[in-house]
Amino acid sequence: MNPSTISSAKAPLILAPARLRAWVRGSEVALVLLAAVTGCVGGLAVAGMSGASQLLREWLYRLPAGQRLSSLTDLPTEGLMGLPFLAPALGGAVLGLMLLVSTRGRGRTKRAAVDPIEANALHGGWMSLRGSLDVAAQNVVSNGCGASVGLEAGYTQIAAGIASRLGIAFEMRRSDLRTLVGCGSAAAIAAAFGSPLTGAFYAFELIIGTYTIATLAPVVVAALCGSLVMRALAPQPAFVDVGALALAKSAAVDAGDTLPCLALGLICAGLAVLLMRGVTLVENGFRASRLPAPVRPILGGLCVGGLALATTPQVLSAGHGALHIYLAPEATAGLGALAGLVVAKAAASAMSIGSGFRGGLFFASLFLGALVGRLFAGLGPMVWPGFEAFGLAPVGYAVVGMSAFAVAIVGGPLTMTFLALEMTGSFPVTGLVLASVIASSLTVRKTFGYSFATWRFHLRGETIRSAHDVGWMRNLTVGRMMRKDLRPVPLDTPMATFLRAHPLGSPSRVVVVDEHDRYAGIVLVPEAHARAAENGGEAPRLADVVRYPTSFLLADMTVKQAAAAFDQAESETLAVLDDAQSRRVIGLLTESHTLKRYSEELDRQRRAMLGEAA
Structure with missing residues (x-):
């Protein structure tokens, strides 16, 4: 695709002054400074989207300020005239109207917004800012109404879109523009999780496609700036911090605990592939129904809301509040309840994405992995003789499962390993996480071949499997x-x-x-x-x-x-x-x-x- 078709063609590009452009194009220091600006803007975007989504949930479900939807044990009775389970369907209706407005006047030539991975793989970092804003707004509505999707896709989309537009304004070279798009994504993930290393390696592994000395400084600076801005705007931890939790039964976790973690990684890989296949089956089902695309989220919202009413509100939204619950050492859910929640959350995620709600499976995969880890810790003594001799506590298996499941869905073994390290502060547990994510990643790559993002590309007819720059070959x-x-x-x-x-x-x-x-x-x-x-x-x-x-x-x-x-x-x-x-x-x-x-x-x-x- 010609880059001019990706950028906003209706308005002329706004370029920086010529002397400033020349300085930015010719100086590594200038690239780092631009990456810092990108990181700050990315942190602001994450804070804005997170706050808007939380306000929407509080209004729809009548939640107290700061209360997470998925932390509830029962749906509130005062929301939406006593029928809060209709909130996802209402959000689906709003999303359908947004889809109609965004496609009006563009006919059948309307293309889906290019995400950061596709932009860097095929288009040299060119992204549409307008398309990114549309995706971010739709993601906020989807997550805010309770659909089982995360905000991370919207975070990276808007931050990378802004970064791309900044790079275009300075007429940066192809390689530098790809790096700047990676900086935007790194800032978004670092701000979302309060984890700069996680954000940086997310960019290296998933957006830029490789780690080099040339990209180290700008990406790390952007991740640090994004994390600091988010921390200044939201002093409380945005997601999960288990650094102070008891991850081990005894004083030490040794290499003998690697074996069950490898087994857990293989289990998570198999379940993740089933989830990705399930999303595709649901999407094909909605498409076969021949319902207009703007109507499908309404039906999907009814299904998700009904599932929350029949099971638990913990299947709604991304699952931040619920993840806090199940990563607590004192969590005492029964094995049957855990298994049921795994099935219900997976079904809610598949119905949400398959019906057209905007978002991804990043946080859903973390939540599902934590549940699978807890379930593994509970079932282990029943099926594995001598399982009690292993030193890892149930919450430790939850962290390992969380990382293994997420790497199967999202990709990026080092990204998920650093996320566990920054969450726990435990190097021994991080070593077990690394073994588990390697087993999970290798299994998915050899048996399925795709992460969720690249699987979606495959379904659209694209052949890319990573963000490695192959666009030059097509050009x-x-x-x-x-x-x-x-x-x-x-x-x-x-x-x-x-x-x-x-x-x-x-x-x-x-x-x-x-x-x-x-x-x-x-x-x-x-x-x-x-x-x-x-x-x-x-x-x-x-x-x-x-x-x-x-x-x-x-x-x-x-x-x-x-x-x-x-x-x-x-x-x-x-x-x-x-x-x-x-x-x-x-x-x-x-x-x-x-x-x-x-x-x-x-x-x-x-x-x-x-x-x-x-």
């Missing part, structure tokens, strides 16, 4: 590499005329076309002269020496597709056509030039990753 098309200065020869040209016009030593390959100017093949000049000599000086027809009549390239093919076409045709040169139906010749491309341009781009990408001057 390096045949149309950009081909030679246009060629004159095709008619197929009915007499051989003698052709040989006089193309003597030995002239360009060795000539494109020929039929009487309708359609591509007919390529003539190898040395071969034509040799065939003419074999036939007593003149071959009967030019068509006798035409080669590759069915092998050609199209202008929109990528360099990778072109290389495959050369291999299949076993030719060093192929004609470029406008399309396969009209077969009009528009250029010529050689395999050597294709490989040369590909090698040059690979080298440029390598130098950009290492922070070397171009």
Whole structure:
């Protein structure tokens, strides 16, 4: 996609003054300063979205100030005329209206807003600020009405969108713009969890796609600034802090506890894959119902609200309040209640996302993992002889399960490991978390192949599986590499005329076309002269020496597709056509030039990753 179609095309881009742009483009210090600004803005955006969502929940459910919806044991009776379970459906109706407004006048060409992973993988960091604002607003409505979705997708979307627009204003290079988008995402996650290291590695693993010295300073500075701004605006911990909780039964946790943690990681991986499949099944079900897209969230909201009424309000919203409950050492829920809550929360999340509510599974995966960890700790003594000898306490298994489940859904093993470290402050427990997330991540990668975000890309027909920059490869098309200065020869040209016009030593390959100017093949000049000599000086027809009549390239093919076409045709040169139906010749491309341009781009990408001057 052309970047101009991703940015807001209706309004001209606002650029910084030329001298300031030159300084930012040429100075690493300037990039770090811009990353700090991005981090501060990201922290403000997270605070604003979090506050707006909480106010909406308090108004819909008549909650006391600061009360978390998912911490309730029963739905309040005074909300929405005594029918608070209708709040998700009301939110679905509002969301449907927002979808209608956002798509009005854009017809069927309306594209979904590009998220940070897709932007960095395919578009060099270009994102639409308007689209990001739409996503953030829809995410606030979805989470605020009680749908079982988290705000993290909206946090990263708006922060990365702002970062992208800042980078565009300074006309930053592709690699620097991708880094700045990573800075926005790092600031958002760091602010959301109060965890700078988690935010930084979220950017490295999931948004930028790699860790380099060149990206270290700006990303870490952005994460620190985002966390500090959020801490200044919301002094109380925004989410979970189990640093003071008893994670071990005894004074020490040793390497022997690794075995059950590995088993827990494998269990979490399997359940996470089921959840991702479940979301897809629900989404396909809503699509098969043929209900208009703006109406589906209403039905989904009714299902989620009914589920909360039938089970527990802890299935509503992201689950922050409920996670506090189940990460407490004194939590005493029965095994049946835990298992039921796992099923109910997974169903609520699948129905919410499948029906069209905006949000992700980041925090839902943390909550579900904590529940699975608690359940594992309770069932362990019943099915595992000697389980009591392990030193990890139930809340420790909750932390391990939380990280293992989240890495299966979100990805980023180091991200989830640092989240556990910053939450617990325990290096021994973090070591167990690392073993568990490696087992979970490896299992999902080998059996399923996707995180939730990349699985959604796959369902849309995209082939990307990470934020690694492959957009340059798509931009390096045949149309950009081909030679246009060629004159095709008619197929009915007499051989003698052709040989006089193309003597030995002239360009060795000539494109020929039929009487309708359609591509007919390529003539190898040395071969034509040799065939003419074999036939007593003149071959009967030019068509006798035409080669590759069915092998050609199209202008929109990528360099990778072109290389495959050369291999299949076993030719060093192929004609470029406008399309396969009209077969009009528009250029010529050689395999050597294709490989040369590909090698040059690979080298440029390598130098950009290492922070070397171009």
